[in-house]
Amino acid sequence: MSNYPKMNPVARSLFSAPLGSPEEVQPGVLGVVGMPSDWTHSSRVGTRFGPEALRVATTEILKSISHEEAEFFDPILKNVLRKRQDQWIVDCGDADIFPDCVEDTTESIALMTRAITAGGGIPLGLGGDHYNGYPACLGYSRGLSDRDPNRKFGYIQVDGHLDFTNRLGAWGAHNHATNGRRISEFSNIIQPNMVWIGISGWIDGGEYELIKSMGGKVFSSQDVHRLGAAKVMELAIKHATRGCESLYVSLCIDAMDAGYLPGTGSVVHSGITPRQYCQMLDILSEAPFDGLDIVETCPPLDPSGRTQQMAAHLLLRTLRKHMFHTSKSN
Numbered sequence: 161m162s163n164y165p166k167m168n169p170v171a172r173s174l175f176s177a178p179l180g181s182p183e184e185v186q187p188g189v190l191g192v193v194g195m196p197s198d199w200t201h202s203s204r205v206g207t208r209f210g211p212e213a214l215r216v217a218t219t220e221i222l223k224s225i226s227h228e229e230a231e232f233f234d235p236i237l238k239n240v241l242r243k244r245q246d247q248w249i250v251d252c253g254d255a256d257i258f259p260d261c262v263e264d265t266t267e268s269i270a271l272m273t274r275a276i277t278a279g280g281g282i283p284l285g286l287g288g289d290h291y292n293g294y295p296a297c298l299g300y301s302r303g304l305s306d307r308d309p310n311r312k313f314g315y316i317q318v319d320g321h322l323d324f325t326n327r328l329g330a331w332g333a334h335n336h337a338t339n340g341r342r343i344s345e346f347s348n349i350i351q352p353n354m355v356w357i358g359i360s361g362w363i364d365g366g367e368y369e370l371i372k373s374m375g376g377k378v379f380s381s382q383d384v385h386r387l388g389a390a391k392v393m394e395l396a397i398k399h400a401t402r403g404c405e406s407l408y409v410s411l412c413i414d415a416m417d418a419g420y421l422p423g424t425g426s427v428v429h430s431g432i433t434p435r436q437y438c439q440m441l442d443i444l445s446e447a448p449f450d451g452l453d454i455v456e457t458c459p460p461l462d463p464s465g466r467t468q469q470m471a472a473h474l475l476l477r478t479l480r481k482h483m484f485h486t487s488k489s490n
Contacts, residue, residue: 170194172215173251174286174475175483176222180250182272187280189247190482193272194254195285195292195453197265198425200335207425210457210468211254211286217465217472232484237442241484248482249284252276262291262334270299277303277451282482287455289425290323293410294339300408300451301346313451314353314400315343318440319412320360320428322378324367336425339410341367344374350404351375355396357440358384358415360428381415384432389439397447409444409452411478413471421470423462434470441477452478 173179174192185191194211225232225243232241255272258264269292273283277300285296297315304311317323323340327333334342344351352375360381371378377399379392387395401407414424417431432440457471480486 170212170215170251170253172212172219174215174284175218175249177249177251178247180252182252182275182281183279185250185252185276185279185281186247189281190249190284190479191273191276191281192249192251192284192286193269193276193296195257195269195288195296195455196254197257197259197287197292198289198458199257199259199265200262200289200291204425204427204458204461206458206460207287207289207456208257209459210288210455210471213457213459213468214286214454214472214475215251217468218475220469221472221476239486239488241480241486243484244482250281266295266298266334269295270302273297273299273451274303274306275299278306280307282449283451285453285455287453287457289336290319290410290412290455291334291336291339293317293412293453293455294334294342296453297343297408297410297451298346301348304406305348311406312348312350312404313406313408314350314355314402314404315408315410316355316357316396316400316444317410317412318357318415318437319410320358320381320414320431321412321426322356322359322363322367322371324371325364350402353400353402353404355379355400357392357396358432360415360431381428381431384436384440389432389436390443393440393443397444401448405448406451407447407449409449409478411452411454411474412456413454413467413474414456416470421467423458423460423467425456425458437474438477441474442480445478445481
C-alpha cells in the first residue's frame with residue numbers, strides 16, 4: 161500500500177487545503193487526487209488542465225468567504241453555516257500520468273485513491289476526462305476491500321452520457337466512453353445499485369437495456385425537468401444505497417446544458433440547468449458518500465473562465481457538509 165509514486169506537487173491546493181500524502185489522510189477526511197489526463201478522449205481535449213483550474217477557482221471561492229465572520233447565511237436552504245476549525249481536507253497532489261500507457265496511468269491514480277480509502281479517508285478525484293473516474297473508483301473499490309472484504313458499494317453518476325460502451329474505436333476498452341461499464345465489473349459493486357442522472361440525447365439502446373436488465377436506474381435530463389431535481393436525487397440515493405454502507409459518486413459537469421457550460425470535453429444540449437444541478441447537489445451533500453470525482457472541466461475551451469468557476473461552485477455545494485457546521489435559521 162505504500163508503493164504508489166511520490167505525489168506531484170501543486171502550485172495551489174483545492175480550497176487552500178494543506179498538502180499531504182495519501183497515507184496521511186485521516187478517517188473521514190477528504191483526500192484530493194489530481195488526475196490531469198485527457199489522452200483517452202476522442203475529441204475536445206484540454207481537460208488535463210482541469211485539476212489546476214479547479215484548485216485556482218476553489219481558492220478564489222474560499223477567499224470570498226474567509227472573512228473574520230464565523231457564520232454565514234445560506235438564503236436558499238435557510239441555513240446558518242459555521243466554518244469548521246478542524247482539518248476536513250488534504251490535497252495529495254497529482255497522480256503521475258503516462259500519456260503513452262493508459263494502464264500505467266490507471267494504476268498510478270488507483271494507488272493513490274486506494275491508500276486514501278483503505279485508511280478511512282474519502283478520495284476526491286479531480287479530472288481530467290471522464291475515463292479518470294474509472295481508476296479513481298478502482299482504487300476506491302480496492303481500498304474498501306482492504307478495510308473489509310465483505311463491504312459493498314452503490315454508485316451514482318451525474319452525466320449527460322452513460323459512458324457504458326464496452327469498446328470505442330481505436331481507444332479500445334479504456335476511454336472516456338467506457339468508464340461506467342468498467343466500474344460495473346468490480347466485484348464489490350452492487351450492479352442494481354448503479355444510477356445515472358442527467359442523460360441527454362441519443363444513447364445506445366443495447367447499453368440502456370443492459371443497465372435495465374442488471375437492475376440499474378437511468379434518469380434523463382427530461383426526468384429532472386419533469387420530476388424536479390431534488391426529487392430525482394432523493395430517488396437516486398435511495399436506489400443506490402439499498403443494502404450497502406458505501407456510495408461512490410461521479411460528477412461529470414457536462415450533464416449541464418452546453419449553453420451554460422462551454423468549457424467541457426463533451427457537450428450536451430437540453431441538459432440540466434445550473435440551478436437544477438445545484439439543487440441535486442444540495443440533496444447529495446447530505447448523503448453518506450465516501451468516494452467521489454468531478455471531471456470534464458476543460459479550461460482551454462472557455463476563455464471566460466466561467467466553466468471552472470461553475471465546477472468549483474458545484475464542488476462547494478457537494479462538500480458543504482464537510483466544510484461547514486450547519487443549522488437551521490430561526
